[in-house]
Amino acid sequence: MSNPNRPSGLGAAARVTALAGSVMDLHVRIALQEVDREKRRLISGGVFLAMGGFLMLLALFALEVALVIWMQATFGWNWVSSLSLVALADVFFAGVSLRIGGNLAKGPYLPETLEGLSRTTKAVMGRP
Secondary structure (H helix, E strand, C coil): CCCCCCCHHHHHHHHHHHHHHHHHHHHHHHHHHHHHHHHHHHHHHHHHHHHHHHHHHHHHHHHHHHHHHHHHHHHCCCHHHHHHHHHHHHHHHHHHHHHHHHHHHCCCCCHHHHHHHHHHHHHHHCCC
């Protein structure tokens, strides 16, 4: 039963359009499932990285305490001299790390990324 007022080619075009829309809906559903899986993976990874970083910080603190005690026992230095040398080494390595990290973080960012970072920073700082 074809409509005499409508050319026959439009029916085929409508079916192709409906098929393309259906394929796109399926693609979007699959993409959303993948995003959900990736989101869980990234959150889990962030939690484990934070935990590892905290434990590494505790280990570094213990190592520095041992270094200060060793410096006192070996060289006969007082607490102030030992702690000052360790603090100076910490500042030096922190500066080198910040310099390297700053160079690695530089780069072209998409405008959407910059806008998102700006909104997040404003929200964290409490600015409107």
